[in-house]
Amino acid sequence: MIYDEILNKIREYNTIIIHGHIRPDGDCLGSQLGLRQSLRLTFPEKEIYAVGEMANYVKFLGEVDVIADEKYESALAICVDCGNSERLSDQRFKTAKEVIKIDHHIPVDNYGDIEWVCEEKPACAQMIFEFIEACSLKMDLVAATAIYTGIVTDTGRFRFDSVEPATFRVAAKLLELGVNVAKIDNELSIESLDVLKFKGYILSNFKLTDTGFAYVTVTKEVVEEYHISYEDAANQVNLISNIPNYPVWALIIEYPTEIRVRLRSRGPDIDKLANLYAGGGHAKASGCKLLNWSQLTNFINDADNVVKEYKESI
Template sequence: MILQQIADSIKEFETIIIHRHVRPDPDAYGSQVGLSEIIRHSFPHKKVYVTGEEEPSLNFLATMDNVSDAQFEEALVIICDTANQARIDDQRYSIGKKIIKIDHHPIVDEYGDISWVDTTASSTSEMIFQLYKYFRHDGFSLNDRGALLLYGGIVGDTGRFLFPSTTQETLEAAAELVTYDFDRSKLYNQMYSTPMKVAKLKGYVLQHFTVNPEGFSTVELPKHILEEHQVTPSETSALVGLLGDVEGLLAWAFFVEEDNNIRVRLRSKGPVVNKIAENHNGGGHPMAAGATADTWEETYEIANELKEACVQFS
């Protein structure tokens, strides 16, 4: 059984290094750091590290550790919430002695000595909770901080329990997590408070978006617009759900210009968009995915693919 193999591996190794995907969201942090809290609380003698590039907007959840190359050599590496190897943050994962993948995205590529993928789970944080729940009578324990992180990850990936991915199991997990001692109101405020500059950029988007006859929309946020509003590319993540309530809109894409490429965020109310993302160095869920375009010309290709997905859906 895969869960038993994962639990046995955690018990076996003295050094455990946990990764997640680049451009992290609350579920990436929640599953990664929530798992680290479970292991630290259950096995205080083990050396447990979390690694990846810092995401300032998520520092209220956690900060990353400094891990040397040498520490990887005899380590168990666990990679959370990452469908494909190219998107693993900190590519030193491959140095690890044993690699475990835990993810809820559709499989893009197979990797890891042990791979636990459950596409029916709302989030990888929910999967980590299930791992703890299965083995809590066999040495695994969960502290308040771990519960906060897992709850935050579930809340983030379910859109506060509004997305169709929310199941009975999701709500049962959340119901148990809220029995732990953490401030839910504070967590919600930290996750969903909107800086004034981002609020003004929302206004810009609402004034300039259009819906094409096929039912899709694209929003371009070039560097000069971001600089005008003093918003970083990572801060634009707060905008991606903005068009979800627009009547007649089936799917949409945000194109956010960075230093060397264009970040693509795809969302849908029916048409499948993760296959589009996979064509452009990305991946994700059927209704929510991310990708990277090298040029603005490539974004036009993505827009055409989004148009075709809407036509096929209709």
């Protein structure tokens, strides 16, 4: 059983370092910090760390650790919520003695010595809870809040296709541990005036193709003009998610060094389209890159073809 395999490794090591992905979201940090807290409670004699980037909007969950390279020499790395090793935040995981991957993305590469991947799970944080519960590890309100936040953010507040009965059962158990649903919702809903104004930009500037693909392009000048972070900009992808007859949409943002596409669907699978442009992810939520703005026309054509095929098939 995979739970035992992972638990045995955790028992074997005195230093455990939990990694997430770059530009972490609520699920990534919720999984990292929830697992860290549970392992710290259960194994107080071990050194348990969570490393990588922090995201402002989930700062209420706690801080990530800053650790020296030497810590890796005899450490077990547990990497959560990340399908490809390149995307892992803090590449020092490669210097750990062994690596465990716990994830719910379509695998891009198999970077773990032990891998537990459930593509159908709506949130990695749900997997973390299921692991903690199955192994009778300790939980408290700190861990529960982190895990609940991970589930809430990755399910679009329990609205996405991937939500399953188990998601609500897990949520119920987290509430029994004292999780404050309204407080977490408030934390996640706080929005700066700059972000609010940027939403106005998206809603005024999205484009629609004749076939049924909706998209917005955001240049780095626009990001600067609205004084928002790239993360805040990227988080607005679902502002154009509900247009009838536009089952695929994208938010295309020019970062300082590359153009990143957040691609979403409520119809056809779009991960293969993302694969064509140096990306990947989930069937209905993927990310990819454009080399320059002149690639945009090709990308729109390819997206249109996906939509066209889908519309012909239904």
